[in-house]
Amino acid sequence: MNKWIVCSLTLLWILPTVLSVEASGRKKKKGKEEMKVELSKYDKLFKGKRSETVRGGFVTVHKVDGKVYLEYPLKYMGRELLLAAASTASTDNTVCTNGYKENTPMHIRFTLEDSTVQMRKVNAVIAAKSTGVRMDRIMEQNFGDPIMAKYKVLAYSPDSTAVVFDMTGIFLDEEAALSPVPKGSGLMEVTKSLNKDLSSIREVKAFEDNMSVKSQLVYKYSVTYNKARVVTDQPLTVLATRSLLLLPERKMPPRLSDRRIGVFLTSKQYVSDQGEPTERYTYANRWWLEPSDVEAYRRGELTEPVKPIVFYVDTLFPEAWKQPIREGILKWNRAFEKIGFKNVMQVREFPKNDPAFDPDNLKYSCVRYVPTGVANAMGPSWVDPTTGEILNASVLVYNNVIQMLRNWRFVQTAQIDPTVRNKDLPEALINESLAYVIAHEIGHCLGLMHNMSASAAYPVDSLRSASFTREYGTTPSIMDYARFNYVAQPEDRGVRLTPPDLGVYDEFVIHWLYSPVYGVSSIWEEAKILETWVDEKTGENPMLRYGRQQIAGRYDPTALEEDLGDDAMKAGDYGIKNLKYILSHLDEWITDDPEVTSRRALYVQMINQYYRYIRNVMYNIGGIYLSDAKEGTVSERYRPVEREIQKASVVWVMNQLRDCEWLDNQVLLKKFPLGIMSSPVVVEAVGKQLMTAARRVALAASLADEPYTTEEYFDDLYRGIWSSAIENRKLTTGDMILQRLLLEQLNEQMRKIGGNRIGLTSGDPDVLLDELYAPSVLDAECYGVDKLVLTTSFGSGYGWQRPLDVANIDESATYYFEMVLRIIDLLESKMKSFDAEDLPHYEAMLFAMKQMVGKQAQIK
Known part of the structure; x- marks a missing residue:
């Protein structure tokens, strides 16, 4: 056991x-x-590959073997997004402006269907005026969001809460709307081709509500200007930043616009479910300002906003510029304080050692330095297309802006301010002027458009008053193109030479745009209250009038760039008197200029300034005052310029053109490089516009009770251009140029009506309309409108009044023919009494006139 x-x-x-x-x-x-x-599909995407993953509160981004994979949460499917592109660095900043978004950010959303992610363009223009199941079905069936692209779902995340898809192509310039290279502007056209082999993804980032990708894009580009090739297949490398921003679900309540207030707009089309006509509306673009303490705000206490407006200032700016830039931004706090908000505008420098900061990300509004030879600045902004909420804005300050300010200050104020009579502006004036430019551009960033009617609210002689200008400056709005006080005379003491920090109009717009309205149940109810604010103020105060900038059709002489006061002729007289004084001293004031480059540059600016004075008066001829008046108010929507003013303007312009040889300062011209004298150039430019203004006169006459008729205009042209023969006085250079120009115009008109056969048609109306109503090349240079012509999407006000076809009411052909006969009779009757030196000119004129009407060419 x-x-x-x-x-x-x-x-x-x-x-x-x-x-x-x-x-x-x-x-x-x-x-x-x-x-x-086997590995999961998710793991296979990264196994054995060079990968980098960044995770944010919004999306996770994977950079894998040069590709970009988005790990997009299912909970954000259908949410609205903005996708934007900007140039961060480039090898040619004349093509790419770093920090600028060449295209409006794409308004998109992602949807998931089976194994495909669809990128859809949000149809934000169409909106429903009512709610309910029936309206939802109407909107879904008729106004859905179109598919722009689709992406195959490569995997689900390990917890199945997100899908992964490849979006590399959109970050390597496969989407034209995200290209950092512009298509061109104005007469310039840029074409490009991407070298995919040399292009690559450089960096990915992810944050709480956005993500960004930086791509190095390698191109060959060409440029044509006015259809002529000027650059061919040149290399260009761009570091582009694309940022994807998740829009908040809680939307800012939109504010319906009022056409009497000059703000940037977001267009809407409302659809009714009751068979009512489709309505078009616009929202005013604005930042979302909410008081952090509503009760304190409603008690009238200054209250900080929930979310201030913060601008980051580029560290690349010259150190001396940073303080005036800061001052220009903070000026607007004064307007916000008047409506109960404090510390709305805040300024910070680009933060150092902050990996979350990226000036090219949609999250940050910045003031950027652009080191190019452009003498300008600009202030674009980008909005949530569903509400008009401004989400991002930029101020771009080009390097030569100081040169622009120096030119303005010298040409417009050297008659009264000895401190500007130098090659360079004193530091104090640079700071003052730069702060003004920045404040103007920040106004755009806050939603304000140009107000070109503002300066017309001031009587011209008030601009010579020290007390008036100290209180009001040169214009009621900093958003006008009223620069410095060219009306002030050398003997005027204590007169302010600069625009206001902010004018009464600017403060009123901030009040209308940003003041909360409580106790309303809808945007329509709010709009009625806001409308009463405008009714009460604009009718009684001309300083609050808004005049949209005119580009495509220029009718209103009180809504122009670069003008001052309510009388262009009187302001021009003062300005020209000052120009003559400045020109007579230019050579002695500007020293240390051995190459004469500074004096020549200022001389050119003076010629441009003189041309502005004449063109400002020219717009009186055939002019029509335009108003966005509300029906029922005293103001009219349009009213022709008074007959007496039009007639006097013709005489004023003629007098200038006959007496502008003072521009040809021989002391200076002998020091300049070889060139043509300035007076003939100005006479020719203005003379051509005089010849073609008859259609404007015809339109204005057709609308007037006491018209300045086409017949009277031609009579004034005849008497003005041929006054030397009528009065038997010596010919001036201006006389001869005007007479030759008239001869060319008469010959062209006679050719169009059939040579020797007399007809009564005016030729090609479209060609003439282009000449009549669009700014000339010289206008673009002198008025600074070239940039505005190029930025056609900058605001709904630009190009708002299109040229009108007035061919049916234009009888100019009749009067052109009649003028030929009058000139022939005049010259035949006066030929024997002309000065011997002038006789060959008149003989040539008479011979040409007789040829036009088919008579035998004989000199009696």
Whole structure:
């Protein structure tokens, strides 16, 4: 028995060991089986590849072997997004402006269908005026969001809460709307081709509500200007930043616009479910300002906003510029304080060592330095298209802006301010002028458009008053193009020479745009209250009038760039008197200029300034005052310029053109490089516009109770251009140029009506309309409208009044023919009394006139 006990004990000792060995064998076998288990689709995307992953509160971004994978949460499917592109660095900043978004950010959303992610363009223009199941079905069936692209779902995240898809192409310039290279502007056209082999993804970032991708894009580009190739297949490398921003679900309540207030607009089209006509509306673009303490705000206490407007200032600016830039931004706090908000505008420098900061990300509004030879600045902004909420804005300040300010200050104020009579402006004036430019551009960033009617609210002589200008400056709005006080005369003491920090109009717009309205249940109810604010103010105060900038059709002489006061002729007289004074001293004031480059540059600016004075008066001829008046108010929507003013303007312009040889200062011209004298250039430019203004006169006459008729205009042209012959006085250079120009115009008109056959048609109306109503090349240069012509999407006000076809009411062909006969009679009757030196000119004129009407060319 003891033996069995021993055997049993032995077995009990051996058995666990055997079992342990057997289990170990099974574990090894099982481990081999586990190694054979396939990786998930998610893991396969990254296994054995060079990968970098960044995770934010919004999306996760993977950079894998040069590709960009978005790990997009399912909970954000259908949410609205903005996708924007900007140039961060480039090898040619004349093509790419770093920090500028060449295209409006794409308004998109992603949807998931089966195994495909669809990128859809949000149809934000169409909106429903009512709610309900029926309206939802109407909108869904008729105004859905179109698909722009689709992406195959490559995998689900391990927890199945997100899908992964490849978006590399959109970051390597496959989407034209995200290209950092502009298509061109104005007469310039840029074409490009991407070298995909040399392009690459450089960096990915992810944050709480956005993500960004930086791509190095390598191109060959060409440029044509006015259809002529000027650059061919040049290399261009651009570091582009694309940022994807998640728009908040809680939307800013939109504010319906009022056409009497000059703000940037977001267009809407409302659809009714009751069979009512489709309505078009616009929202005013604005930042979302909410008081952090509503009760305190409603008690009238100054209250900080929930979210201030913060601008980051580029560290690349010259150190001396940073303080005036800061001052220009903070000027607007004064207007916000008047409506109960404090510390709305805030300024910070680009933060150092902050990986979350990126000036090219949609999250940050910045003031950027652009080191190019452009003498300008601009202030674009970008909005949530569903509400008009401004989400991002930029101020771009070009390097040569100081040169622009120096030119303005010298040409417009050197007659009264000895401190500007140098090659360079004193530091104090640079700071003052730069702060003004920045404040103007920040106004755009806050939603304000140009107000070109503002300066017309001031009587011209008030601009010579020290007390008036100290209180009001040169214009009621900093958003006008009223620069410095060119009306002030050398003897005027204590007169302010600069625009206001902010005018009364600017403060009123901030009040209308940003004041909260409580106790209303809809935007329509709010709009009625806001309308009463405008009714109460604009009718009684001309300083609050808004005049949209005119580009495509220029009719209103009170809504022009670069003008001052309510009387262009009087302001021009003062300005020209000052120009003559400045020109007579230019050579002695500007010293240390051995190459004469500074004096020549200022001389050119003076010629441009003189041209502005004349063009400002020219717009009176055939002019029509335009108003966005509300029906039922005293103001009219349009009213022709008074007959007396039009007639006097013709005489004023003629007098200038006959007496502008003072521009040809021989002391200066002999020091300049070889060139043509300035007076003939100005006479020719203005003379051509005089010749073609008859259609404007015809339109204005058709609308007037006491018209300045086409017949009277032609009579004034005849008497003005041929006054030398009528009065038997010596010809001036201006006389001869005007007479030759008239001859060319008459010849062209006679050719169009059939050569020797007399007809009564006016030729090609479209060609003439282009000449009549669009700014000339010289206008673009002198008025600074070239940039505005190029930025056609900058605001709904630009180009708002299109040229009108007035061919059916234009009888100018009749009067052109009649003028030929009058000139022939005049020259034949006066030929024997002309001065011997003038006789060959008149003989040539008479010969040409007779040729036009088919008579035998004889000199009596």
